[in-house]
Amino acid sequence: GSSSSKNSSLPSILLAGPSGAGKTALLTLFEKRAGRSTSTSTDEKTEPAKTHTSQTPVSIKLNAAAPFSSSSSSSSSVSSPSENQPKRNFLLIDTPGHPKLRSTALSHLLPLDPKTGRPLPPSKSQPIKGVIFLLDASTLSPSSPDSSLSQAATYLYDLLLSLQHRYSRYTKGSKHPPSIPVLIAANKLDLFTALPATLVKKELEAELGRIRVSRSKGLLDSGVKEDDVTAGEKEEGDDWLGEYGSERFEFRQMVEFDIEVEVMGGSVLGNGGEEEGPGCEGWWRWVVERV
Ligand code: GTP
Ligand code: MG
Numbered sequence: 154g155s156s157s158s159k160n161s162s163l164p165s166i167l168l169a170g171p172s173g174a175g176k177t178a179l180l181t182l183f184e185k186r187a188g189r190s191t192s193t194s195t196d197e198k199t200e201p202a203k204t205h206t207s208q209t210p211v212s213i214k215l216n217a218a219a220p221f222s223s224s225s226s227s228s229s230s231v232s233s234p235s236e237n238q239p240k241r242n243f244l245l246i247d248t249p250g251h252p253k254l255r256s257t258a259l260s261h262l263l264p265l266d267p268k269t270g271r272p273l274p275p276s277k278s279q280p281i282k283g284v285i286f287l288l289d290a291s292t293l294s295p296s297s298p299d300s301s302l303s304q305a306a307t308y309l310y311d312l313l314l315s316l317q318h319r320y321s322r323y324t325k326g327s328k329h330p331p332s333i334p335v336l337i338a339a340n341k342l343d344l345f346t347a348l349p350a351t352l353v354k355k356e357l358e359a360e361l362g363r364i365r366v367s368r369s370k371g372l373l374d375s376g377v378k379e380d381d382v383t384a385g386e387k388e389e390g391d392d393w394l395g396e397y398g399s400e401r402f403e404f405r406q407m408v409e410f411d412i413e414v415e416v417m418g419g420s421v422l423g424n425g426g427e428e429e430g431p432g433c434e435g436w437w438r439w440v441v442e443r444v
Contacts (some may be wrong), residue, residue, distance in 0.1 A: 164213070164444045165244040165279050169312060170287035171252035171305050175340045178421045179287060179433065180247045187219035187437070199297035207249040210257050217241035217441045221434060228303050241413065243282070243444035255308060262333065263315040263322075271307040272322050283334050283443040285436065286312060290339035290347040293356060297346065306360035309337070313361075313407060313414075314394050320410040334413040336439050343423040343430025354404065357416075361394060362402035368392050415439070 168176045218241045248258035261281055264273040286309055292301040316333055323330040340354040350358065369392065390397050395406030404414040417439065423430025 162279070163242055163244045164282045165212070165246055166440050167258060167261050167284045168210040168245060168247045168287065169249055169284055169308075170338075170412075171301060171308055171337060172206055173291070173301075173433050174250060174287040174289050174305075175421045176247050176250065176287050177211075178338070179285075179338075179436075180211070180245055182214060182421055182433065183215055183437065184213050187215050187217075187221050188213055204368070206251065207247060208251075208254065210248050211247040212244045214242055215245055217243055218271060221437045221441075239344065241441075243440075244279075245440075250303075250308075252295045252308075253309070259311060259315050262312070272318070276295065280331070281333055283336065283403075283440065284312070284316075285336045285338050285440070287338045287340050288353075289341050290353050291341040291343040291344035292346070293339075293348050293353060294346070294410050295356060295360075302356055302360055306357055306364060309357065310361055310364045310394055313412065314392065316412050317394060317407070318391075319408045320412065329411055330415055332413065334415070335407075336436065336442060337414065337416040337437050338433075339416060339418040341420055341430075342418045345417075349415045353418070354416040358402050358404060365394050365402055 170176055203221060207434055218239050246261065248261075249255075261279075262284070265271065268271050288305045288309075289301055292299055293304050293305065294300060313335070316335070319330055319333075337353070337357070339348070339350050341347050342349070369390075395402050396409060399406065404416075407414050417435050418431060419433040419436050420430030423432060
């Protein structure tokens with residue numbers, strides 16, 4: 154209908170990250186705190202299923218000018234924007250984290266022609282203003298029995314590489330595509346096993362550096378078989394993330410490709426009380442500054 158075509162031209166924030174990170178929980182919380190009741194889900198359900206693994210992308214319309222209350226006790230009257238408030242609507246796009254469904258998120262950043270595998274121009278109708286890469290910081294420690302570090306870093310590597318390719322492939326002369334900043338949101342800091350944001354950053358940088366070396370040596374099979382078309386087009390260093398040839402990977406190397414990366418801790422559960430976790434107001438502020 155007319156409303157959906159209107160929605161699709163709104164500035165958008167992409168929510169990505171591994172399965173179980175809390176993406177759908179975050180979307181639900183943002184909707185409660187700052188949403189307008191108009192949900193624009195792409196499937197028949199209007200409410201995102203909170204505790205189920207997502208299989209389809211769902212987007213909701215939010216207002217960046219809405220007051221964001223950190224207290225869960227404040228009811229819907231607070232979250233609905235008042236009359237004199239300018240509406241700054243934007244879309245939040247939730248994507249599935251399952252490894253087989255990750256192309257859903259990546260195709261927003263680097264659309265590829267399904268037939269040829271060649272990049273298509275970035276969508277003008279749905280301008281992505283930022284990516285929240287959410288992860289579960291409580292299982293990230295490499296020493297934890299079910300460490301999610303390698304899973305999370307693999308996904309993050311592919312995501313950042315997509316943005317790097319977007320920058321290098323869509324640059325015509327001196328004209329670069331609009332930059333897409335990345336917020337690495339370390340979630341579940343309410344749990345005592347959670348790593349603080351500084352450590353999350355350190356562990357991720359180290360793991361991304363390991364992935365980078367493995368892939369350049371061809372030791373690690375990314376699971377994707379390159380067909381002849383893309384293999385023929387591949388240039389040396391095409392799968393290398395960040396500064397080519399550097400010994401250590403650091404997020405600030407992405408600045409060379411006009412990609413700003415920030416790591417910030419928080420928790421979807423808990424509302425800022427000392428024992429309940431730091432909340433997610435910082436993430437909301439990051440979003441509001443970019444839409
Ligand atoms: P996929 O849809 O599979 O990609 O996962 P998802 O990222 O959407 O995860 P989801 O929102 O379904 O959350 C997974 C589980 O983590 C749920 O049981 C949430 O209640 C829980 N969870 C989310 N945020 C937090 C948090 O801040 N702290 C704690 N302790 N649990 C959380
Ligand atoms: Mg989900």
